Amino acid sequence: MDGSGSSLADVLERVLDKGVVIVGDIAINIVDIELLTLRLRLFIASAQTAKEMGMDWWTNDPFFSPQQAKRTLEANEVEQLRGRVVELERMLGAKQLEGEPS
Amino acid sequence: MSVGLCAYAITRNHVLDPAGPPGVRLIEHRGLGLVVAEVELAPFAELEKDPAHWVNEPSEDDPLVMLARRHDIVVRAVFEHQPVLPLRFGTILRDEQAAGRLLADHHDEAADWLDRVAGHREWGARARQARPDKPAETPTEGLSGTEYLAMRRGLLAAAARTRRDGSTAAAALHEALSRHATESAPRARKSGAPLLDAAYLVPAGAEPAFRAEIERFPELAVEITGPWPPYSFVRLELSTEAVAHA
Numbered sequence: 001m002d003g004s005g006s007s008l009a010d011v012l013e014r015v016l017d018k019g020v021v022i023v024g025d026i027a028i029n030i031v032d033i034e035l036l037t038l039r040l041r042l043f044i045a046s047a048q049t050a051k052e053m054g055m056d057w058w059t060n061d062p063f064f065s066p067q068q069a070k071r072t073l074e075a076n077e078v079e080q081l082r083g084r085v086v087e088l089e090r091m092l093g094a095k096q097l098e099g100e101p102s
Numbered sequence: 103m104s105v106g107l108c109a110y111a112i113t114r115n116h117v118l119d120p121a122g123p124p125g126v127r128l129i130e131h132r133g134l135g136l137v138v139a140e141v142e143l144a145p146f147a148e149l150e151k152d153p154a155h156w157v158n159e160p161s162e163d164d165p166l167v168m169l170a171r172r173h174d175i176v177v178r179a180v181f182e183h184q185p186v187l188p189l190r191f192g193t194i195l196r197d198e199q200a201a202g203r204l205l206a207d208h209h210d211e212a213a214d215w216l217d218r219v220a221g222h223r224e225w226g227a228r229a230r231q232a233r234p235d236k237p238a239e240t241p242t243e244g245l246s247g248t249e250y251l252a253m254r255r256g257l258l259a260a261a262a263r264t265r266r267d268g269s270t271a272a273a274a275l276h277e278a279l280s281r282h283a284t285e286s287a288p289r290a291r292k293s294g295a296p297l298l299d300a301a302y303l304v305p306a307g308a309e310p311a312f313r314a315e316i317e318r319f320p321e322l323a324v325e326i327t328g329p330w331p332p333y334s335f336v337r338l339e340l341s342t343e344a345v346a347h348a
Binding site: 007008010011012013014015016018019020021022023024025026027028030031032033035036039043 | 106109112143146147149150160162166167170171173174187188189190191192193194195196200201203204226289327330333334336338339340341342
């Protein structure tokens with residue numbers, strides 16, 4: 001009964017989010033469990049999303065979910081545009097530096 | 103702040119397996135035992151630092167992961183021989199007296215819960231739609247507009263049917279698994295959650311039958327995790343505030 005093979009998300013979710021809680025003056029609050037749980041949720045949400053992309057195939061199949069195809073396209077475009085903005089800002093910054101009297 | 107008393111689980115009073123994790127000992131009180139170990143506190147205190155990278159998947163050498171794994175290992179080592187009530191990660195007690203007081207104040211409650219989970223192990227089940235064969239490529243050339251729309255409508259209806267069947271099957275699977283379990287607990291719902299995501303508290307004798315149920319649902323991709331100590335079934339908060347001066 002070795003738990004080392006259990007998935008990280010499964011272990012973290014149980015250890016951090018479940019179990020008997022001790023409150024009162026006998027315990028020392030050294031770790032903000034709320035904060036750690038938040039971290040856990042963020043990670044699990046992203047892991048889950050990745051998994052779903054593979055398992056719930058239809059939700060990302062443009063044929064079955066026409067909305068999804070549109071969304072993916074938009075996401076790509078946003079990414080491209082973001083890249084171009086960064087590029088422009090960089091060029092602009094360089095221009096300003098050149099123009100400034102030294 | 104250097105060393106503190108970390109508590110892992112409440113169990114019955116017994117001799118700990120000497121081959122178990124080093125440094126772990128039992129604080130005893132009237133037939134109950136609190137599993138504790140002296141730990142360095144600095145790694146715990148540092149867990150909250152650097153929140154920037156928290157969205158990334160933690161690696162096995164992440165401090166949080168190492169401490170969480172250790173917690174699980176200690177709990178499991180006791181759980182192999184005795185019923186346990188796992189404590190929430192990061193429970194640091196003031197001192198040994200505090201540990202004794204915890205057991206004294208909540209003796210009956212803890213003993214009842216231990217009886218309740220004794221002879222059981224927790225299993226997790228996650229079910230998703232089994233991925234069917236990819237729909238055959240339907241030739242669209244030479245189709246009239248009406249024929250094309252009819253074909254597309256047919257395919258979409260089939261996809262909707264598959265989804266609906268999946269939910270029905272997941273509900274049936276949950277019912278079947280619950281028949282072999284003393285208790286079940288739905289896991290936290292997240293966006294994009296599987297059709298079924300639940301934990302089951304299964305008596306040792308019912309485990310083969312519990313696991314066999316999965317074979318009856320070929321339309322689902324079922325993932326079973328476990329056995330676990332009964333983490334999901336000890337919904338218990340032990341407070342010592344009110345009795346501090348009793």
